[in-house]
Amino acid sequence: xxxxxxxxxxxxxxxxxxxELRCDPISGHTALYWYRQSLGxxxxxxxxxxxxxxxxxxGLPSDRFSAERTGGSVSTLTIQRTxxxxxxxxxxxxxxYNSPLHFGNGTRLTVT
Amino acid sequence: QKEVEQNSGPLxxxxxxxxxxxxxxxxxxxxxxxxxRQYSGKSPELIMFIYSNGDKEDGRFTAQLNKASQYVxxxxxxxxxSDSATYLCAVKGDxxxxxxxxxxxxxxxxx
Numbered sequence: 405x406x407x408x409x410x411x412x413x414x415x416x417x418x419x420x421x422x423x424e425l426r427c428d429p430i431s432g433h434t435a436l437y438w439y440r441q442s443l444g445x446x447x448x449x450x451x452x453x454x455x456x457x458x459x460x461x462x463g464l465p466s467d468r469f470s471a472e473r474t475g476g477s478v479s480t481l482t483i484q485r486t487x488x489x490x491x492x493x494x495x496x497x498x499x500x501y502n503s504p505l506h507f508g509n510g511t512r513l514t515v516t
Numbered sequence: 517q518k519e520v521e522q523n524s525g526p527l528x529x530x531x532x533x534x535x536x537x538x539x540x541x542x543x544x545x546x547x548x549x550x551x552x553r554q555y556s557g558k559s560p561e562l563i564m565f566i567y568s569n570g571d572k573e574d575g576r577f578t579a580q581l582n583k584a585s586q587y588v589x590x591x592x593x594x595x596x597x598s599d600s601a602t603y604l605c606a607v608k609g610d611x612x613x614x615x616x617x618x619x620x621x622x623x624x625x626x627x
Contacts, residue, residue: 437615446604446619447560460614495559502608504550505615507559 408508410496416514425481425511429498438481442492486515520607522618530626535592537621539605548608549588553601595625
């Protein structure tokens with residue numbers, strides 16, 4: 405079946421611009437995660453959605469970052485006023501409740 | 517103290533040897549433990565998960581969990597060059613909370 409789909413796969417933007425990253429989870433998966441991975445680093449937790457519960461936003465690095473999940477399915481991660489340190493691969497993953505995560509291929513963001 | 521800690525490596529083993537990868541975690545309430553493999557430029561892929569104390573074997577891979585010591589490990593028997601990758605330990609707290617990853621251990625298997 406279809407896996408987790410992320411778009412765009414690559415995004416180059418100028419410092420100060422806003423960007424939106426999209427994630428389509430596997431159908432029926434109630435949990436959705438966003439992680440950030442800088443070059444040579446591990447996965448940095450950003451935000452976690454589980455069903456209709458309030459999202460866990462404890463990993464968002466600043467108020468320039470926000471995310472929403474509409475209808476319990478598609479999620480959008482928005483970064484406002486991008487900075488060069490925002491350059492990284494942004495990974496989305498989904499799962500059934502308390503089951504292993506399935507990752508998308510990521511969006512590589514480059515801020516120039 | 518980081519929530520999930522791994523040695524960054526690189527860990528180098530000869531082909532055919534056993535590779536041992538280790539992970540410690542800080543939250544005593546953690547209930548679910550996962551090992552992911554990540555090849556360079558690719559997304560992480562699940563290798564194994566373990567929920568109970570003891571060993572869990574799947575082919576050449578064995579996951580070991582010791583909740584009293586807050587320690588989880590992954591053994592790879594008969595290591596192959598294709599096993600060369602970064603191995604990520606991930607831990608989830610109780611009540612189905614967020615999944616936290618360690619920094620990963622880079623494994624290099626030399627022919």
